[in-house]
Amino acid sequence: MNLFFNAAGSRLTLAIALVLTIGTATAQTAATGAQTKVAGAVPGADPAMVKFLGAQDDMLVFNVSYSNPQGKRLVVLIMDERGNRLYQDMFRDKSFFRQFKVPKTDKDLITFVFRDGQDAPVEKRFAVNIDSHFVQEVAIKKL
């Protein structure tokens, strides 16, 4: 049981570290895209947008934006398939944008949860399937 929590804790720490280093740095450059979304937001429209960008080394990269025009307290939570918290933090950004890197596993269900005081939180789920296989390469040269 302790091992389970330790593993979950280390993933949480890793994710947080990455968000702090990468998310802040990229927030400015990518803010244009996020603002486009906010400007186009209409009442009743989905305020959250999560886009999978691709895999980078052992991480999956997601762009996450949330339209929070009133600057309410926004809690962003990322969970894996087992419900382990990979990341959680609170923001008051009116146009929230961060880039997240989530540890890559062969099979997973990543859930992004957004709570800004509304009755039901907004959730975005992503199914992850990684098919790994070895490819053999044989080179023959005559000397």
Added chain:
Amino acid sequence: MNAVSLTKPIVSFLFCVLLGGGGNAGTAEVTFVPVTANQGIFHVVYNNATGSRFVLQILDQDGDQLYQNIFTDKKFSKNFQLLDPDSYPRLVFLIRNLGDKSCQRFEVENTTHLIEDVNVKEVK
């Protein structure tokens, strides 16, 4: 790779060079035919027009002999398959013609790459 394990490949290479490197020898060819994901067949062809005796040797990366036999076929063609191909990142095929003293050497580099297909889909 230490000095001892290097000795055998160097000796076999020099032996091949000293025998003449196959200047007028009938052309030999070694090709690889994939069968499954990590298994395949080495196809060895040797045009031994005079029908003289020749030695076919297969060595591993350390110069250790995996196979040796003497043939006299004029049109030699045989397939070779490794039982455990993952254990041999490098192979050497040597064909030494005992009649014209020619020698032909083929080096095989066997590498494997991990390919990952990452599929991430939003679940509505």
